[in-house]
Amino acid sequence: MPMDNLYYCNRKILDYSLYIASSEKGVLAIAFEELEEDFLKSLKKDFSSFSIIYDEDANQLPLQQLEEYFQGEREVFTVSLDLVGTNFQKQVWRELLRIPYGKVVTYQDIAIKIGNPKAVRAVGMANKKNKIAIMVPCHRVIGSNKKLVGYDGGLDIKEKLLTLEGFQVIEEKVIRK
Structure with a gap:
């Protein structure tokens, strides 16, 4: 059975080093001020069934909305979320x-x-x-x-x-x- 892809990237937003990961369904994870290796370790632990790929383009809209939030220009996020939990x-x-x-x-x-x-x-x-x-x-x-x-x-x-x-x-x- 083929693995689903998980696309991640990072961006410096104001004082934050922000990491984001998304699936085809939507945003899966956001973390800040972590080392990339720590973020990847967390992704592998929490989303082991995914193939993890660095891809900024796949996260362009969520990153744009986060930047707008941090600039005080956005109060509501409209991107899809992929809630994984109980x-x-x-x-x-x-x-x-x-x-x-x-x-x-x-x-x-x-x-x-x-x-x-x-x-x-x-x-x-x-x-x-x-x-x-x-x-x-x-x-x-x-x-x-x-x-x-x-x-x-x-x-x-x-x-x-x-x-x-x-x-x-x-x-x-x-x-x-």
Whole structure:
């Protein structure tokens, strides 16, 4: 059986070295400030059934939309996404996609929205497993105490993304500017 192709590339966007990978169905992964070998290792682990090919052209539209986001010119992404995960993870990620630009919600809010109010920790783990940073906006999820918590890319990057969307972090609390 032939392997599906996964196309990846990297681009320097503002202060970020951003890596992106897409399948024929859509964006599969976005990561930043990693070495290429680390990104490739992650892709091989998470998407072992794919043949991995460097190709900037295959990622042109998602890269353009990310650049527009970082320049403050885009609030909604319109590229296709290829969500790969468990049914629960996909349910959480679909809920994340409903969080508008410039808004934050709590892990508890997400758990309630998916009809499982006791699944706060599981929602946090699903956020951690989100491979499509920024486009599936897990950075918009904060602690119940309004504190900046939990971001696989690092809290410094989460803070930068929220700042870009009109928030500031004062004494670890996320506050609308």
